[in-house]
Amino acid sequence: MAGTAVVQSGDYELEIDTGFVQDAFILDSATQGILDGTTYVLDGTTNFASVLGGCGNVTIKRGRQDIGDQFSAGTMSFTMLDTTGVFNPFNEDSPYWDSTTEQPGLAPMRKVRFARYDTLNSKEYLFKGFIVNFDYNFALGGIDTVTVYCADDFYLLAQTYLDELNVSEELSSARITTVLDLPEVAFPIAQRAISTGTQTLGGAAAFTVDNGTSVQAYLAEINQAEQGRLFMARTGDLTFQPRIGNTLSGSVADFHDDGTNIPYSGVGISFQADQVCNRASVTIRGSNNPQVADDAASQTVYFIQTQSITESLLHSDGAALTLAEYLLEPEPIARYTSVQTEFMALSNAQRDQVAIIDIGQTVTIEHTFTTGATTSELAQELAIEGIEHTISLSQGHSITLFTSPTVIVYQLVLDDPVFGIIAPSLNVLG
Numbered sequence: 514m515a516g517t518a519v520v521q522s523g524d525y526e527l528e529i530d531t532g533f534v535q536d537a538f539i540l541d542s543a544t545q546g547i548l549d550g551t552t553y554v555l556d557g558t559t560n561f562a563s564v565l566g567g568c569g570n571v572t573i574k575r576g577r578q579d580i581g582d583q584f585s586a587g588t589m590s591f592t593m594l595d596t597t598g599v600f601n602p603f604n605e606d607s608p609y610w611d612s613t614t615e616q617p618g619l620a621p622m623r624k625v626r627f628a629r630y631d632t633l634n635s636k637e638y639l640f641k642g643f644i645v646n647f648d649y650n651f652a653l654g655g656i657d658t659v660t661v662y663c664a665d666d667f668y669l670l671a672q673t674y675l676d677e678l679n680v681s682e683e684l685s686s687a688r689i690t691t692v693l694d695l696p697e698v699a700f701p702i703a704q705r706a707i708s709t710g711t712q713t714l715g716g717a718a719a720f721t722v723d724n725g726t727s728v729q730a731y732l733a734e735i736n737q738a739e740q741g742r743l744f745m746a747r748t749g750d751l752t753f754q755p756r757i758g759n760t761l762s763g764s765v766a767d768f769h770d771d772g773t774n775i776p777y778s779g780v781g782i783s784f785q786a787d788q789v790c791n792r793a794s795v796t797i798r799g800s801n802n803p804q805v806a807d808d809a810a811s812q813t814v815y816f817i818q819t820q821s822i823t824e825s826l827l828h829s830d831g832a833a834l835t836l837a838e839y840l841l842e843p844e845p846i847a848r849y850t851s852v853q854t855e856f857m858a859l860s861n862a863q864r865d866q867v868a869i870i871d872i873g874q875t876v877t878i879e880h881t882f883t884t885g886a887t888t889s890e891l892a893q894e895l896a897i898e899g900i901e902h903t904i905s906l907s908q909g910h911s912i913t914l915f916t917s918p919t920v921i922v923y924q925l926v927l928d929d930p931v932f933g934i935i936a937p938s939l940n941v942l943g
Contacts, residue, residue, distance in 0.1 A: 516630050516751060522856035522910035523864055524630040524926055526566035529590065531609050531618030534631065553576075561626075562609055562619070569905065571588075571627065573640045574722065575665070576872045576899030578851075580757075583733050584744045586667035589627060595649075595657040595681060601726040624768060625663045631865040639750035639868065641665065641724040641749030647661045665745040666704070673698055678722035682828055685710030685739040689753055698728055704825050706752040712739045712836075715828040719799025738826040740839060742898075744872050746879040754873050756839070757896070757919070766866055767877040768852050771890065775867060776858050778911075781851035781881055792819040793840035799824065804834035811843035817842055848918050849878040849893055856910040864917075867912060872897050876914065895919060 516524035521876065565571075577589035582919045594599055601605045602617040609618040627640040642665035661857050676697055686709050693700040714720070722731060736743040742754040767774040790809035796803040803823075820840050827833050842920065856864050870876065879892035899915035 514524075515634060515904070516628070516882070517563075519904055519906055520857070521910050522863075522904070523868070525910075526563055526564055526628045526636070526908075527568060527571065527628070528561040528563055528626050529619055530560050530624035531562050531622055532560070532611060532616075532620065534730055540847030552938060557768040561624075563706075564593055565906075567596070567913075569594065571902070571904040572899070573627065573902040574906075575640070575747070575901075576897070578899050578915045584667070584742065586671065587640065587642065587731075587745050589625070589642060589663040589757070591661055593639050595659055598657070599721045600649075600659045601657070602647070607771070612874050615639040619647070620644070629868050630866075632861045637869050638749070641747075642745075643668065649685065666749065666751065667729055667745055669696075670700070670725055670732065673728045674724045675722055675724065675728060675731065677724040680714070680716050680720050680722065680724075682713060685712050685714055685735050685741075685826075686753060686755070688714050688826075692728060692731065692735075693751070700751065700878065704750050706746065706750045706899045707940075710741065710753070711755045712741050712832060714738060714826045715731065715798060715938050717799060720826065734824075734826055738821065738836070740836065742873050747869070747871050747900075750840050752873070755916065757917075763875055764877040766870055767879070768854065769879045770881050771879070774862050774879075775854060775873040777780045777859070779847055779851075779853040779879075779913075780878060782847065782880075784845055786815065786845060787818075788842060788845040788851075789815045789818045790820045790840055791815060791819050791841045793837040794821045795825050795827070795837045795840075796823045796826050797828070797830065797833050802828065802830060804830050804837050806834065806837035806841055808841050808843040811841075815844075846918060849880065849895060849916060851913055851915045852876070852878050853911060853913040857914075864910075868910075870914065872895060872900065875918070876920065893918075912938040 516526040516778045519525050520577050536554065549655050570593040571589065572760065573589045574589070577584055595601060598604050599609060600619060600762045601607065604610065608619070611618045623644050625642055625644050626638055628636045630636055639885040642663045643663050644661055645668065646662040647824060648660040650660070652658065671866045676733065677690070678695070680691070683691070686707050689707055691697060725934045732743055741756070742752070744752055769775065770777060789811065792805065794803045794805045825833055825836070830852060854867060859867065875894055875899050877892055877894050879890055881888050881890050895916035896919040898917045901913040904910045
């Protein structure tokens, strides 16, 4: 099995791009010029250094905790114990020192990737991105440490700025492709997973994109108009999913506390007044005519709680009114907001299943409640909005999934007394 073992969790690999072929043969070098050696070979074999064996905790955070938040850059951080000084950026004898450029190979903006090997020894990436910062701590009389902070490609998009862009009326997904194709952006086509959007964006003069606009900020505006999901997947692909609505039931993992399915160590439950939105106002760019949706019955009970969007990229007042109506949430609903599980408590098959859960997928959470002398169970199917991994070589792997409510529709089943009814909108073909 490849990688480094994490106690009762599996085998993992943390790789950092050194910026050069680190194990290449170099003539006249005392260490890399030894003939017939097996460590340093002609042309070298890899640009990546595997460093997990010298690490403490690895923490990965991706997505968002609440559906009302915008997606931002996913992050990963880890601390390396530098017992021999190989990570010291001033150490010219380090195997990660690039003698050609006289620069440390481990440096900011190098690629970084973290993966887990499943029971079939297949490599599943949990994070891909870039190193943003090395914090080196020289410990007098102790072991030096290096804390490394990383971000996914959203960080690069936030650092990239657009020239003035005259746009045409087009779907949200087409607008994203237009932006990614621009020469000042040039986002790799192989790293795109753009689903077809449902909302048309404006193309009049009012929608012209100003010079100096952040790419990430503008993409967030597109997603605000769509009300979908725009994030970097665990594989490093920029992923766009259309407006969140009814979805076919298809849970990728079932978390239960009754000894069946996947066990969990914690569950978050929310039942809050700030979940309510009973007045929504949406105004498109170039307009002074806000489109307002109200729920009078909810306002009577929960007072007026408003969500407002101005300068929306939607193409018409009609689309803005539809969005305002979509944003209404007239009543607070008790729901599970997160679930946490420890890999130590899972079977090998369950570890493989849980490790690769990603944003936008559906899971089931079931919790047992004591009600007087009896117990009852409540299960909810929920969408994944955010993911946090914490990995320690000695303490194992834990994962927390942050969820949002979703309306599940079911496949139509002929002659079934429940799922065979054609009239309800919750039973659909396909």
